[in-house]
Amino acid sequence: MSEPKKLGVFQRLYVGNGAFDIIGKRKRWYAIFGFILLVCVLSIVLKGFNLGIDFTGGTRIQMPAQGASGSISVEAAERSFADALQRDPTAVQTVGTGDAATIQIRSETLSADDVAKLKAGLNEDLQPNGGVGAISDSAVSASWGGQITTQALIALAVFFLAVAIFLAVYFEWQMAVAALVAVLHDVLITAGIYSLVGFEVSPATVIGLLTILGFSLYDTVVVFDKVKENTRGLLGLTRRTYGEAANLAVNQTLMRSINTSLIALLPVLGLLAIGVGLLGVGTLKDLALVQLAGMAVGALSSIYIATPVAVDLKMRDPRYKAQASRVRARRENQARKAAAAGAPADAAADTAVVESTDDEALQAELRREKAVAAAAGTPSRTAKSADTRRRPTGKKHR
Numbered sequence: 001m002s003e004p005k006k007l008g009v010f011q012r013l014y015v016g017n018g019a020f021d022i023i024g025k026r027k028r029w030y031a032i033f034g035f036i037l038l039v040c041v042l043s044i045v046l047k048g049f050n051l052g053i054d055f056t057g058g059t060r061i062q063m064p065a066q067g068a069s070g071s072i073s074v075e076a077a078e079r080s081f082a083d084a085l086q087r088d089p090t091a092v093q094t095v096g097t098g099d100a101a102t103i104q105i106r107s108e109t110l111s112a113d114d115v116a117k118l119k120a121g122l123n124e125d126l127q128p129n130g131g132v133g134a135i136s137d138s139a140v141s142a143s144w145g146g147q148i149t150t151q152a153l154i155a156l157a158v159f160f161l162a163v164a165i166f167l168a169v170y171f172e173w174q175m176a177v178a179a180l181v182a183v184l185h186d187v188l189i190t191a192g193i194y195s196l197v198g199f200e201v202s203p204a205t206v207i208g209l210l211t212i213l214g215f216s217l218y219d220t221v222v223v224f225d226k227v228k229e230n231t232r233g234l235l236g237l238t239r240r241t242y243g244e245a246a247n248l249a250v251n252q253t254l255m256r257s258i259n260t261s262l263i264a265l266l267p268v269l270g271l272l273a274i275g276v277g278l279l280g281v282g283t284l285k286d287l288a289l290v291q292l293a294g295m296a297v298g299a300l301s302s303i304y305i306a307t308p309v310a311v312d313l314k315m316r317d318p319r320y321k322a323q324a325s326r327v328r329a330r331r332e333n334q335a336r337k338a339a340a341a342g343a344p345a346d347a348a349a350d351t352a353v354v355e356s357t358d359d360e361a362l363q364a365e366l367r368r369e370k371a372v373a374a375a376a377g378t379p380s381r382t383a384k385s386a387d388t389r390r391r392p393t394g395k396k397h398r
Contacts, residue, residue, distance in 0.1 A: 020254065023247035026308035033305060037185060040192020047195050052202040053140050055149070058090065059110040061118065063135040065094055065101035068127040076126060077103050084121030085114055091200075103128075109139065152206045156187075159213060171224055178310035179220050182301040186216045190294045204287045212294025215264065219302040223253050227307060234323065241324040243311045250307050261299035268292050 022029075053060055065072050074092045081089045091106045110118065115137050123132040160180055167176035190209060194201060226249035231242055240248070272288035314320055 020251055021247060022250050022303065023243045023308055023311055026304075026311070029304040029308060033185065033301075037188060037192075040189050040196070043192050043195040044188075049191075049195055049201045050198050052200045052205075053090075053106050054203050055146070055201065057141050058106055058108050058139075059115065060138045060140060061105040061107070061115075061122070061135065062137075063103050063122060063126075064128045064130060065103050066099060066129050068129075071101075072103055072126050072128060074103070077105060077122070080122050080125040081105055081107070081118065083125070084118045085110075110137075148203050148206055152210060155210060156213075159210075160184075163217060167221075167224075171228060172314075174313035175224050175227075175310045177313060178306045179217060179224070181309050182220055182298075182306035183213055183216055185301050185305055186212065186294060186298045189297045190290060193293045194290070199289055205290050208287045208290035209294065212291055212298055215295055216298030216301060219257055219260065219299060220306045222256070223250060223302055223307055224310070226250075226253050227310070235319055238323070238326045238330045241327050242314050242320045243324075246307055246311050250303060254303065257299060257303060261295065264295055265292065268295065 063072075074094060077092050078089060081092070089105050089107045093104050095102050095104055119132050119135045119137070122128070122135055128134055160183070163183070164176045164180055167179050187209065190212065193199075194205065199205070227246045230245040230249045230252075234240070234242060234245060268288055268291045272292060315324070
């Protein structure tokens with residue numbers, strides 16, 4: 001008899017039959033994501049963030065990127081700034097493309113005299129279109145960025161509290177804790193990426209960070225809902241442990257998580273390409289960067305962090321430990337039954353009672369699983385009042 005053909009990776013993804021042992025290898029995922037998280041936290045603590053002018057305060061100078069001699073380069077603007085004020089600017093960048101492109105210069109807070117001197121120097125050295133009148137300046141206070149940060153932290157705390165209450169009521173407290181661990185993991189890693197790469201943190205970055213929390217939580221709730229369905233009535237069954245039922249749920253939703261994440265990331269990639277390739281750096285780029293990093297991390301955490309943590313917390317319950325012991329006992333009985341098939345007759349007779357009892361229990365368990373699945377998927381039906389009043393009379397109706 002030929003062996004059944006082994007399914008490929010993509011076939012196993014679509015079938016969702018539990019072929020990928022994600023929960024069983026959860027210590028490996030803890031180690032990998034724990035190392036990444038440690039690197040990100042160390043970068044946040046030691047390196048910090050590249051805070052934008054909205055958080056640090058300062059003066060922003062803006063002028064056309066086209067001049068009498070053609071395009072004005074970032075290097076030329078930096079040299080002109082240094083010549084005029086005898087110090088270097090904080091940052092110089094080009095925003096936009098074509099005739100709409102502008103040069104933005106950010107520096108520490110400048111006095112009115114310094115601003116006038118700088119404008120005169122930029123106009124003399126670079127000769128931008130429109131002359132000195134086309135060079136604008138604006139002062140930004142650091143208190144505004146501080147207010148945004150405070151409001152964002154308050155929103156984050158309220159979000160965590162609301163999520164914890166909702167998940168504890170709809171699912172279980174173990175799943176609520178696991179979801180919060182996954183979301184906190186997403187926030188820290190996304191923030192760590194900004195710290196490592198040195199992206200500028202702007203108000204758009206803070207807003208984008210808050211938006212990815214909903215995406216991460218949505219994917220986690222979908223997986224948890226399937227876990228809840230697979231583990232309904234599990235304490236009375238001995239076919240699977242809680243971890244195995246949760247692993248099956250992750251496999252059943254794995255392809256959906258991948259498709260959802262790819263569909264969500266494609267427009268963000270397009271937004272990032274437009275922001276960098278056409279519009280230059282700015283708010284659009286800041287928003288796209290945080291969403292790209294956060295969505296990718298959120299999709300991974302819902303699979304490799306949230307459900308494994310929920311399983312670990314659930315298996316602390318003595319009832320589920322006892323159920324796992326019964327599962328192992330039944331499998332040992334099945335192994336002995338298979339071994340006894342080629343054993344002497346007296347050995348088979350010794351195990352006959354145990355085997356018949358195990359088979360009967362298995363059949364009863366399968367019937368209970370089917371009944372539980374039917375009850376979960378079929379709404380209850382209330383008999384009509386006419387049907388309840390009808391009584392058998394024993395007469396034949398013609």
